[in-house]
Amino acid sequence: MSASRRSGTTDELGPDEPEPDGSDLLAALLDGMDAALCAFDADGVVTHWNREAERILGWTAAEAVGRRGFAGWAVRTADAEEVEGRLLSAMEAPGRQVNEFALLTKEGGRVLVRTQSAAVRGPDGKPAGVYCAFSEVHAQIDLERSIALSEALFADASWGVVLVDADLRPALVNAHAARALGMGRTAVLGRPLGELLSQGVEELESALTHVLAEGAPPAPAEMWVSVRSAEGGKRRCWRSGFVRLASPLTEEPVPLGVGWLFQDVTEAKQTEQDAALLRFRANQLHRAARAAAECEDPGEAATVHLDFSLAGFADHALIDRVAGGPVADGEGPVRLVRAVATPAGAPGPSLLTGKAGLPVRYAEGHPALQCVERAGSVRAGSAESTPERTREWALARQWPADSVHALCAVLRSRGRTLGVVTFLRGAGRSRFERADAMYAEDVAARIAMALDLAGLVERP
Numbered sequence: 001m002s003a004s005r006r007s008g009t010t011d012e013l014g015p016d017e018p019e020p021d022g023s024d025l026l027a028a029l030l031d032g033m034d035a036a037l038c039a040f041d042a043d044g045v046v047t048h049w050n051r052e053a054e055r056i057l058g059w060t061a062a063e064a065v066g067r068r069g070f071a072g073w074a075v076r077t078a079d080a081e082e083v084e085g086r087l088l089s090a091m092e093a094p095g096r097q098v099n100e101f102a103l104l105t106k107e108g109g110r111v112l113v114r115t116q117s118a119a120v121r122g123p124d125g126k127p128a129g130v131y132c133a134f135s136e137v138h139a140q141i142d143l144e145r146s147i148a149l150s151e152a153l154f155a156d157a158s159w160g161v162v163l164v165d166a167d168l169r170p171a172l173v174n175a176h177a178a179r180a181l182g183m184g185r186t187a188v189l190g191r192p193l194g195e196l197l198s199q200g201v202e203e204l205e206s207a208l209t210h211v212l213a214e215g216a217p218p219a220p221a222e223m224w225v226s227v228r229s230a231e232g233g234k235r236r237c238w239r240s241g242f243v244r245l246a247s248p249l250t251e252e253p254v255p256l257g258v259g260w261l262f263q264d265v266t267e268a269k270q271t272e273q274d275a276a277l278l279r280f281r282a283n284q285l286h287r288a289a290r291a292a293a294e295c296e297d298p299g300e301a302a303t304v305h306l307d308f309s310l311a312g313f314a315d316h317a318l319i320d321r322v323a324g325g326p327v328a329d330g331e332g333p334v335r336l337v338r339a340v341a342t343p344a345g346a347p348g349p350s351l352l353t354g355k356a357g358l359p360v361r362y363a364e365g366h367p368a369l370q371c372v373e374r375a376g377s378v379r380a381g382s383a384e385s386t387p388e389r390t391r392e393w394a395l396a397r398q399w400p401a402d403s404v405h406a407l408c409a410v411l412r413s414r415g416r417t418l419g420v421v422t423f424l425r426g427a428g429r430s431r432f433e434r435a436d437a438m439y440a441e442d443v444a445a446r447i448a449m450a451l452d453l454a455g456l457v458e459r460p
């Protein structure tokens with residue numbers, strides 16, 4: 001069937017057959033084009049319908065040519081008037097008109113097409129009809145959407161987006177990621193990740209390498225990193241997702257890199273960790289109270305409280321009592337006698353010591369003495385740069401040699417100061433914070449009550 005009203009076109013011409021006329025050549029030309037083409041006369045009747053239009057919609061030229069408009073077959077009846085009006089309006093408009101319509105296939109499906117229509121002039125120069133070229137736009141719309149999505153991600157997204165090449169170097173970053181990395185968008189490009197992050201880079205590079213080789217992980221990963229900066233940077237938790245990028249232009253997928261998307265969830269993770277820590281410490285205090293209640297010796301109960309408090313909190317602990325008995329606030333200088341200590345250099349239970357009653361030789365300004373004077377907690381830490389200097393710092397304060405951070409909490413019972421409990425952390429542990437001081441004070445209150453009952457405190 002030809003693309004026009006004529007039928008019976010031939011593929012070959014015999015020696016006695018007539019030369020094809022202009023309409024045959026036009027039909028052959030239209031059928032050979034990759035674009036779907038149709039034409040309407042001045043009354044809106046279909047006059048031409050090529051093979052590509054048949055492929056897209058399923059309607060043959062015999063079924064299409066001669067119909068008036070698209071109503072009831074190629075367009076929903078409710079939409080027919082609008083569609084035909086916009087198509088035929090090209091007869092009165094200069095140039096080509098571009099529209100998008102949803103047409104119906106012969107099987108009843110819907111196809112979104114983009115049309116270009118223009119007027120056909122008669123011999124007298126007046127509009128004689130309209131020709132219309134149309135094509136499916138799903139692929140084009142998908143491409144436009146992909147481009148729009150890419151532009152939005154790299155311009156307006158509220159999370160970090162980084163395109164990492166196969167050498168694990170940033171090739172493209174959005175504004176949010178650049179701010180998170182503490183650099184401009186162009187300054188980040190092409191730099192090794194080790195120059196951007198001081199901590200967490202090994203885990204990140206491992207994840208990127210895995211995605212390049214195996215594909216994206218099934219769930220987001222939470223990574224703790226530290227961004228390099230003049231101030232040293234703070235640790236951040238980034239919830240990261242990864243997608244492997246491969247070229248669509250080759251039969252075998254060629255990796256182009258990894259799309260890395262991340263969101264800063266540091267505050268939420270810290271809140272979650274703080275809540276878990278509070279639950280753990282409250283549970284430890286509860287367990288310590290139950291275990292101490294079963295001790296016949298109140299002195300042993302004090303060591304039980306100390307042992308339970310150390311779990312996840314500190315490496316060593318010391319209890320110093322006030323020599324000569326409890327003191328009231330404002331009394332003169334005091335001397336401290338070691339009462340309980342954890343083993344130094346190896347784990348083990350706290351032990352009662354100081355039976356000889358000899359004072360500990362604390363220098364003036366020692367954190368434990370400050371704690372007694374202030375009747376409150378005191379935090380201290382080594383600022384030395386070498387392990388040898390740090391060891392000297394700890395030994396000068398009568399603490400185990402591996403101590404780096406200290407927290408002293410006052411022991412008070414019935415309005416009197418009984419002594420000091422000192423918690424110590426070694427190298428690699430974080431310094432004591434305000435929340436730690438509150439926990440230490442709670443432990444100190446329980447230990448003070450046990451010491452008072454144990455008679456380890458000398459009474460005037």
